[in-house]
Amino acid sequence: MTCRQRGFGNLKLSWRILAIFFWTLIAASAQTPAQQQQRTGEMVPLPFNSAPYRIGERLTYNVSFSNFNTAAHVELFVAGRGNFFNREGLQLRAHVETTGVVSAALYSINNDYTSYVDQNSGLPFRTQQLIREAGRLSDTSSDYNQPAGIAAIPGKTLAGTSPGTYDLVSAFYRFRSLPLMEGSLYHISVRSDPDQYDVELRVTGREMVKTNVGSFETIATQLRINGNPQANNYKVRIYFSDDERHVPVLITAQHPSGEIRAELVASELPTNAPPVVPPVNTAIVPTPAPIGTQVADGNAVAGNGTFLSGLPFSVGEQLNYNVYLSSVVQPVGQASFQVRARTKYFNHDGLQLSAKAQTTNAAQRLFFANDQINSYVDPTTLVPFRTDLALVEGQRRTTQTITFEQDRGTAVTDKGQRVEIPVGTHDYISVMYALRSFNLAPPKRNAVSLLVNNRPTTLFVTSLKREMIELGGQKIPAIQISLTTDDPQPDKFSLRLWVSEDRRRLPLRLTANTALGPLRADLAIIPTSRQ
Numbered sequence: 435m436t437c438r439q440r441g442f443g444n445l446k447l448s449w450r451i452l453a454i455f456f457w458t459l460i461a462a463s464a465q466t467p468a469q470q471q472q473r474t475g476e477m478v479p480l481p482f483n484s485a486p487y488r489i490g491e492r493l494t495y496n497v498s499f500s501n502f503n504t505a506a507h508v509e510l511f512v513a514g515r516g517n518f519f520n521r522e523g524l525q526l527r528a529h530v531e532t533t534g535v536v537s538a539a540l541y542s543i544n545n546d547y548t549s550y551v552d553q554n555s556g557l558p559f560r561t562q563q564l565i566r567e568a569g570r571l572s573d574t575s576s577d578y579n580q581p582a583g584i585a586a587i588p589g590k591t592l593a594g595t596s597p598g599t600y601d602l603v604s605a606f607y608r609f610r611s612l613p614l615m616e617g618s619l620y621h622i623s624v625r626s627d628p629d630q631y632d633v634e635l636r637v638t639g640r641e642m643v644k645t646n647v648g649s650f651e652t653i654a655t656q657l658r659i660n661g662n663p664q665a666n667n668y669k670v671r672i673y674f675s676d677d678e679r680h681v682p683v684l685i686t687a688q689h690p691s692g693e694i695r696a697e698l699v700a701s702e703l704p705t706n707a708p709p710v711v712p713p714v715n716t717a718i719v720p721t722p723a724p725i726g727t728q729v730a731d732g733n734a735v736a737g738n739g740t741f742l743s744g745l746p747f748s749v750g751e752q753l754n755y756n757v758y759l760s761s762v763v764q765p766v767g768q769a770s771f772q773v774r775a776r777t778k779y780f781n782h783d784g785l786q787l788s789a790k791a792q793t794t795n796a797a798q799r800l801f802f803a804n805d806q807i808n809s810y811v812d813p814t815t816l817v818p819f820r821t822d823l824a825l826v827e828g829q830r831r832t833t834q835t836i837t838f839e840q841d842r843g844t845a846v847t848d849k850g851q852r853v854e855i856p857v858g859t860h861d862y863i864s865v866m867y868a869l870r871s872f873n874l875a876p877p878k879r880n881a882v883s884l885l886v887n888n889r890p891t892t893l894f895v896t897s898l899k900r901e902m903i904e905l906g907g908q909k910i911p912a913i914q915i916s917l918t919t920d921d922p923q924p925d926k927f928s929l930r931l932w933v934s935e936d937r938r939r940l941p942l943r944l945t946a947n948t949a950l951g952p953l954r955a956d957l958a959i960i961p962t963s964r965q
Contacts, residue, residue, distance in 0.1 A: 482554070482555060482556065482611055483610075483611040483612070483613075483678060483680075484553075484611070485611070485678040485679045485680075486512075486607050486610040486611055486679055486680060486681075487512055487524055487553070487556070487607060487611075488512060488703070489512055489513075489514060489515055489524075490512065490702070490703070491511070491512045491701075491702065491703060492509065492510070492511045492512075492700075492701070492702040493509070493510045493511075493681065493682075493698060493700070493701055494507065494508070494509050494510075494698070494699055494700035494701075494841075494857045494858070495507060495508040495509075495510075495685075495696045495697060495698055495699060496696070496697050496699045496843065496856050496857055497694065497695070497696045498693075498694070498695045498696075498697075499689070499691075499692060499693075499694050499695075500689075500691050500692025500693070501692065503854065504533055504843050504854040504855070504856065505532060505533065506530065506531060506532045506533055506543070507531060507533060507841070507842070507843045507857055508528070508529070508530050508531075508696060509527075509528070509529045509841065510526075510527070510528050510603075510606065511526070511527040511528075511529075512524065512525075512526060512607075513525040513526065513527050513548075515553060518550045518560065519550065519559070519560050521550075521552075521559055522553065523550045523551055523552055523553055523559060524550070524551050524552075524553050525548065525549075525550055526548070526549045526550075526551060526603050526604060526607060527546070527547065527548050527549075527603070528546070528547040528548075528549075528602075528603045528606075529545070529546050529547075530543055530544075530545045530547075531543060531544045531545070531842065532544075533842060533843045533844065533854060542566070542567065543566070543567050544566040544567075545563070545564065545565050545566060545567065546563070546564040547561070547562070547563050547564075547601075547602065547603050548561065548562040548563075548603070549561045549601050549603040549604040551604045551607070556600075556604060556607060556608035556611060557578070557599075557600065557604070557608075558578045558599075558600060558601050558603075558604040559577070559578050560575065560576070560577055560578065561575065561576045561578065561601045561603070561604075562574070562575045563575070576601070578599060578601070599625050599630075600624060600625070601624075601625060601626075602624065602626060605622070605624055609622070609635070609680075610674065610679070610680040610681070610682070611680070612680075614637050614653045614655070614674060614680060615637060616637050616639060616640065616653075617637060618636075618637045619634065619635070619636050619637075620634070620635045620636075620637075621633075621634055622634070622635060631659050631662070632659065632660040632661065633657065633658070633659050633660070634657070634658045634659075634660055635655050635656070635657055635658075635672075636655060636656050636658075637653060637654070637655050638654045638655060638656055639653075639654050640652065640653055640654065640676060641654045641673065643673045643683060643684050645683060645684055645697045645698065649879075650673070650675060650676075650683045650684075651675075651676045652673035652674055652675060652676055652683060652684070653673070653674045653675075653676050653680070654671065654672075654673055655671065655672045655673070655674065656669075656670070656671055657670040657671070657672060667688075668687040668688055668689060668694075669687065669688045670685070670686070670687045671685070671686050671687075672684075672685050673685070681698065681701065682696075682698070683697070683698045684696070684697055684698070699856050699857045699858050699883075700815070700857055700858045702814075702815070744814075744871070745816070745867075745870075745871055746870050746871060746937055746938050746939045747773055747867065747870065747938060748773065749773050749774070749775060749776060749785070750772075750773060750774075751772070751773045752770060752771070752772045752773075753770070753771045753772075753940070753941065753957060754768070754769070754770050754957070754958040755768065755769040755770070755771075755944075755955045755956060755957055755958060756768060756955070756956055756958055757769060757791075757953065757954070757955045758953070758954045758955075758956070759950055759951055759952070759953055760951045760952045760953075760954075761950075761951050764794070765794055766793060766794055767791060767792065767793045767794055767803070767955075768791070768792060768794060769789065769790065769791040769955060770788075770789070770790045770791075771787070771788070771789050771863070771866070772787070772788045772789075773785060773786075773787060773867075774786035774787070774788060776813050779810045779820070780810065780819070780820055782810065782812075782819050782820075783812075783813060784810045784811055784812060784813060784819065785810070785811050785812075785813045785816075786808060786809070786810055787808070787809040787810075787811060787863045787864060787867060788806075788807070788808050788809075788863075789805075789806070789807045789808075789809075789862075789863050790805070790806050791803065791804075791805045792804040792805070802826075802827070802828055803825075803826060803827050803828075804826040805823075805824070805825045805826065805827075806823075806824045806825075807821065807822070807823050807824075807861075807862060807863050808821070808822040808863075809821050809861050809862075809863035809864045811864045811867075815858070816860075816864055816867055816868045816871070817838070817840055817858050817859070817860060817864065817868075818836075818838050818860065818861045818863075818864045819837070819838050819840065820835065820836070820837055820838065821834075821835070821836040821838070821861040821862075821863075821885075822834075822835050823835075823836075834847060834848060834849075835847070835848040836848075836861070836885070836888075838855070838859065838861075840857055840858065840859070841857065843855055843856065843857050845859065845885060845888075847888065851888060853885070853888050853889065853890070854890075855883065855885060855890045856883040856890060858882075858883060859883040859884065859885050859890055860882055860883065860884050860885070860893075861884070861885055862884075862886075865882055865884050865893065866941065868882065869882070869895050869915075870933065870938075870939035870940075870941070871939070872895060874895075874897045874913050874915065874933060874939070875897060875913075876897040876898060876899050876900060876913065877896070877897060877898070878896075878897045879894060879895070879896045879897070880894070880895040880896075881893065881894050881895070882895065884919075886919075891919050891920060891921065892919060892920040893917060893918075893919055894916075894917070894918045894919065894920075894924075895915055895916075895917060896915065896916045896918065897913055897914075897915055898913075898914045898915060898916055898930075899913070899914050900912070900913055900914075900935065901913075901914055901932075903932055903942060903943060905942055905943070905956055905957060906958070910934055910942060911934070911935040911936075912932040912933060912934055912935055912942055912943075913932065913933050913935055914930060914931075914932050915930065915931045915932070915933065916929065916930055916931075917929040917930070917931060927946045927947055927948065928945070928946060928947045929944070929945070929946050930944070930945045930946075931943070931944050932944075940957065941957065942956070942957050943955065943956050943957065
């Protein structure tokens with residue numbers, strides 16, 4: 435047994451392995467402090483902020499451990515409001531699952547948690563747990579006989595105590611609803627049958643946190659469990675978004691075998707909800723591009739239907755490109771991209787994004803290519819659930835189908851190869867449509883996970899500057915973007931993209947350095963007539 439395996443074995447208690455952090459994260463959230471100790475030592479009742487309880491909010495986390503980039507994923511969901519068990523309340527859900535090598539060889543977890551809470555206080559009145567751990571299956575429920583509004587009882591209480599008891603899931607949300615003022619110390623307790631924990635959370639300041647999806651302004655906190663030195667050795671830190679929603683964007687814990695990190699990789703927001711944390715755009719949460727100057731009316735781009743909700747393009751849009759090499763006068767290739775109908779594809783509601791590219795006669799002496807890629811994507815997030823590739827280069831033909839299990843953090847090829855990926859990973863085609871929905875105002879920098887040659891790579895989308903470019907005799911306002919990766923040579927091909935500075939965010943030009951010399955692909959534009 436390796437040292438790494440022994441390290442995992444030491445964690446096999448109730449929420450172990452990968453997720454000692456997740457346990458302590460929610461345990462920390464566990465019991466809502468009804469009191470805040472201010473620097474003067476005065477205890478005052480704490481407010482209840484309903485922002486974290488918006489119906490439809492879904493948060494997804496990737497959990498890494500030591501050298502395992504993807505050990506597990508965690509999903510949190512505000513599922514609905516209604517009458518549950520003869521009481522008005524909210525339904526909160528959590529799903530925790532180990533993945534890849536961790537699940538297959540070390541420790542398997544596939545658990546679901548549901549908490550029914552009072553909508554005015556966040557206190558739970560019933561919880562349910564479906565536990566699937568290492569071959570063990572249990573389905574249990576618990577009643578929390580707490581009157582509605584207990585957390586809002588006025589008056590003062592003793593330091594270190596707070597009214598009401600929370601389970602792990604409800605505590606997570608109630609913790610987010612606290613003010614989290616700098617220098618504050620919160621005392622919380624959590625019930626995780628049959629144990630009760632007294633947890634202390636200290637707000638240590640504000641920090642800029644860098645994750646795979648960008649940089650966040652956060653409220654930094656440190657977690658301790660009173661009377662539990664073993665848990666305190668993990669030095670759990672939680673970084674909350676510095677806005678009213680207080681989304682935990684990063685949780686870290688220090689295990690003897692390596693660091694445990696849970697990073698926010700996706701955030702689905704209900705309609706009219708505020709963004710996660712400006713200035714970051716997560717790759718799978720599209721935000722509409724600002725409305726600006728439209729490309730001239732002579733634009734040869736097809737598809738002028740209604741824009742998809744929150745997205746800068748419509749079903750039927752077709753973009754045609756001419757591809758040039760510096761050493762050849764005529765176009766050496768042509769490419770076409772199209773947004774096809776929204777319907778059922780492979781038992782999923784989705785959009786089909788198609789791309790075709792082929793060389794022209796002018797390139798025959800250099801090389802021959804004729805490629806077709808179909809990407810089937812979620813119509814809201816634009817992340818793919820299936821990709822079909824048919825690539826022809828010279829005498830070699832390659833076909834491949836990739837099925838994405840985004841909620842599980844895996845991609846599976848038609849040859850049976852299983853690849854661990856961050857939740858929200860894109861393919862070659864979907865990423866080009868997704869980046870059009872990013873905030874691209876210079877000097878914004880976005881990041882997205884991209885599957886390249888069956889390996890996830892981080893693609894950095896950096897807005898460099900605004901400038902005018904000329905296409906088809908027209909001068910068009912554009913934003914220049916650099917596309918780099920997390921590879922050892924991040925800018926090996928000097929990829930640069932220009933997108934229009936209007937609502938449609940049209941990709942106007944792409945340039946790259948290749949083995950055959952500088953390459954340029956220009957959007958085909960019909961020249962406007964001048965009177």
